[in-house]
Amino acid sequence: MKVLVLGGDGFCGWPCAVNLADAGHDVMIVDNLSRRKIDIDLGVESLTPIATIGDRLKAWEQVGGKRIEFVLLDIAQEYDRLLDLLRVEKPEAVVHFAEQRAAPYSMKSSATKRYTVDNNVNGTHNLLAAIVESGLDIHIVHLGTMGVYGYGSHRGATIPEGYLTVEVPQADGSRFTERILHPTDPGSVYHMTKTLDQLLFFYYNKNDGIRITDLHQGIVWGTNTSLTEKDPRLTNRFDYDGDYGTVLNRFLMQAAIGYPLTVHGTGGQTRAFIHIRDSVRCVQLAMDNPPTSGEKVKIFNQMTESHRVADLAEKVAALTGAQTNYQANPRKEAIENDLIVDNRCFLELGLQPTTLDDGLLAEVVDVARRWADRCDRSRIPCLSAWTTRQAEAIAARP
Numbered sequence: 006m007k008v009l010v011l012g013g014d015g016f017c018g019w020p021c022a023v024n025l026a027d028a029g030h031d032v033m034i035v036d037n038l039s040r041r042k043i044d045i046d047l048g049v050e051s052l053t054p055i056a057t058i059g060d061r062l063k064a065w066e067q068v069g070g071k072r073i074e075f076v077l078l079d080i081a082q083e084y085d086r087l088l089d090l091l092r093v094e095k096p097e098a099v100v101h102f103a104e105q106r107a108a109p110y111s112m113k114s115s116a117t118k119r120y121t122v123d124n125n126v127n128g129t130h131n132l133l134a135a136i137v138e139s140g141l142d143i144h145i146v147h148l149g150t151m152g153v154y155g156y157g158s159h160r161g162a163t164i165p166e167g168y169l170t171v172e173v174p175q176a177d178g179s180r181f182t183e184r185i186l187h188p189t190d191p192g193s194v195y196h197m198t199k200t201l202d203q204l205l206f207f208y209y210n211k212n213d214g215i216r217i218t219d220l221h222q223g224i225v226w227g228t229n230t231s232l233t234e235k236d237p238r239l240t241n242r243f244d245y246d247g248d249y250g251t252v253l254n255r256f257l258m259q260a261a262i263g264y265p266l267t268v269h270g271t272g273g274q275t276r277a278f279i280h281i282r283d284s285v286r287c288v289q290l291a292m293d294n295p296p297t298s299g300e301k302v303k304i305f306n307q308m309t310e311s312h313r314v315a316d317l318a319e320k321v322a323a324l325t326g327a328q329t330n331y332q333a334n335p336r337k338e339a340i341e342n343d344l345i346v347d348n349r350c351f352l353e354l355g356l357q358p359t360t361l362d363d364g365l366l367a368e369v370v371d372v373a374r375r376w377a378d379r380c381d382r383s384r385i386p387c388l389s390a391w392t393t394r395q396a397e398a399i400a401a402r403p
């Protein structure tokens with residue numbers, strides 16, 4: 006199958022592109038390399054040394070025996086080129102990873118807020134409009150986030166896969182039931198763009214019948230897959246800095262270099278997680294099980310387990326002997342929250358979850374130790390504050 010992987014040079018996109026090529030698909034990566042440019046702007050680097058996109062593709066051709074094409078294109082700004090690409094390539098599926106994905110970066114300044122909205126909302130909308138204009142029947146597999154449901158209190162309710170069945174009271178006292186999109190509760194400008202994506206999908210699916218699978222993904226941990234481990238030039242990125250590093254990978258890396266684990270607030274925040282290998286597998290399962298013509302947007306909760314941040318820190322400390330440092334929280338968020346998630350769709354399709362207890366935590370610590378000398382310790386703290394109040398609390402950190 007011909008597949009375009011938008012954002013295929015990124016952390017989730019690269020191992021996914023390689024996996025789809027390995028599975029026999031005809032893969033083309035479309036990326037504007039903005040993530041690499043943001044690294045330069047922020048003055049940070051992936052902990053693991055990553056090859057240029059050219060070297061990655063050369064390595065994959067040598068190791069994997071199949072070519073992956075690459076097109077340098079900004080999906081948010083180059084609509085006409087995107088449309089031409091669809092018309093020429095006629096992909097059967099487009100996997101869409103091409104968004105600014107860091108919540109702290111999205112809250113850094115008004116410039117990064119505006120960039121995140123402009124990039125993410127325009128990119129997704131351009132893709133939808135271009136598919137309609139091309140007249141092609143293309144299945145979109147989009148990477149959304151569990152954060153669209155919000156991390157407030159769900160009062161012990163299980164978060165369903167995208168849709169909620171509600172009872173609506175009528176004036177005459179009767180009630181009818183309706184299946185609606187689960188209400189959204191974004192916790193950052195980044196998360197807000199993902200909730201807007203969800204509405205765009207709802208509309209274009211209803212109006213134009215576009216077939217869409219929206220994957221509400223948890224926080225991804227780990228770094229490599231069995232394929233990206235095959236050659237150093239295929240190595241995946243490992244973000245550890247305060248803007249782009251995600252919580253579990255940050256803890257594992259901090260433990261590896263003897264830096265006290267940076268728990269924000271009480272650590273009572275509960276989040277959903279998935280290992281990079283399962284993320285890659287889920288995208289493949291979603292592609293292999295597309296919605297039928299006329300079917301509503303399919304929404305899958307792409308996560309395998311939930312944990313409280315303080316419990317994660319404890320787990321990492323038990324494994325490595327690391328100290329924990331509770332710090333003022335840069336985010337405006339609930340002190341603690343519950344998170345019970347229905348993820349049956351992927352389990353029923355055959356996903357066998359990789360969990361924190363599968364020994365892979367130690368593997369990530371090993372990767373981090375190997376590259377410890379590349380770490381700039383001054384970039385570890387998260388300094389992007391959600392509000393002035395949080396900024397003051399960060400400034401007052403000892």
Ligand SMILES: NC(=O)c1ccc[n+]([C@@H]2O[C@H](COP(=O)([O-])OP(=O)(O)OC[C@H]3O[C@@H](n4cnc5c(N)ncnc54)[C@H](O)[C@@H]3O)[C@@H](O)[C@H]2O)c1
Pocket residue numbers: 011012013014015016017018035036037038039040041078079080081082101102103104105106124128148149150151222223224225226251
């Ligand atoms: N990493 C996670 O923990 C996580 C969790 C949940 C959801 N997601 C979602 O998965 C997707 C990929 O995340 P990631 O961690 O790989 O991020 P990433 O930043 O590593 O990769 C995103 C890629 O998209 C490219 N890109 C961004 N804007 C583009 C544009 N306008 N045109 C072309 N290319 C563009 C970037 O250059 C980069 O290569 C994102 O949409 C993110 O919201 C990630």
